[in-house]
Amino acid sequence: MSAVLRIPTVLRPVMGGESVIAVEGSTVGEVLTTLTTTYPAIKGQLLNDDGTLHRFLNVYVNDDDVRYLGGVEASVRNNDEITLLPAVAGGAN
Amino acid sequence: MLTLTSTQRDAILATCIRALPNEGCGLLLGSAEDAVSEVVPSENMADSAKIYEIDPKVLLKTFRRVDHEGLTMLGVFHSHTHSEAYPSPTDVRQAPDPAWHYLLVSLATSPPELRSFRVVDGQVSEESLSIEA
Numbered sequence: 409m410s411a412v413l414r415i416p417t418v419l420r421p422v423m424g425g426e427s428v429i430a431v432e433g434s435t436v437g438e439v440l441t442t443l444t445t446t447y448p449a450i451k452g453q454l455l456n457d458d459g460t461l462h463r464f465l466n467v468y469v470n471d472d473d474v475r476y477l478g479g480v481e482a483s484v485r486n487n488d489e490i491t492l493l494p495a496v497a498g499g500a501n
Numbered sequence: 502m503l504t505l506t507s508t509q510r511d512a513i514l515a516t517c518i519r520a521l522p523n524e525g526c527g528l529l530l531g532s533a534e535d536a537v538s539e540v541v542p543s544e545n546m547a548d549s550a551k552i553y554e555i556d557p558k559v560l561l562k563t564f565r566r567v568d569h570e571g572l573t574m575l576g577v578f579h580s581h582t583h584s585e586a587y588p589s590p591t592d593v594r595q596a597p598d599p600a601w602h603y604l605l606v607s608l609a610t611s612p613p614e615l616r617s618f619r620v621v622d623g624q625v626s627e628e629s630l631s632i633e634a
Binding site: 473 | 526549551552554555557558560577579582583584588589591592598599
């Protein structure tokens with residue numbers, strides 16, 4: 409499956425400077441694993457060592473947060489739009 | 502330097518006060534490098550007095566607007582309910598973008614205190630905050 413990936417500003421320097429690229433994969437996990445092969449520098453920002461989604465990364469397929477679609481198992485269909493956005497979080501803690 | 506209007510400052514304070522006892526938060530959009538053009542309030546998805554997280558739905562919607570309307574994501578604001586307006590170690594560790602402004606609101610003082618910072622490679626530097634009428 410070929411989908412479109414939208415890349416946030418903060419990740420562009422380590423992903424060739426592109427804002428939108430075509431990606432292949434039938435699940436979110438496949439797409440992200442392929443990305444980490446192409447751009448090894450982002451691996452720690454996308455996936456945990458066990459292959460699950462990084463806690464502070466939001467991944468959307470079209471309008472849907474993939475945490476509610478099975479995480480890395482979420483399906484990717486032809487022409488879907490995948491968006492990566494680092495979580496915006498912090499606090500006094 | 503970060504520039505706000507007094508109306509925007511009041512919107513930020515109202516968001517933070519409404520969120521009590523939790524931390525309040527939101528995004529800052531701009532059309533120029535350091536002038537806020539719009540305050541985008543968010544629910545605190547962490548539902549906590551000690552941590553905040555911008556609603557992922559607000560984040561996606563705002564990211565798309567930035568892409569389509571030629572805006573700039575200038576940064577984020579959040580409140581500390583019982584401590585000073587200075588980035589905590591958690592704020593620094595999780596700062597998502599070195600190009601952003603990080604606006605802190607302390608509700609521990611009366612009136613509340615607003616201060617703005619940059620966070621680059623884990624280093625915090627305070628910047629001037631200009632509030633225009």
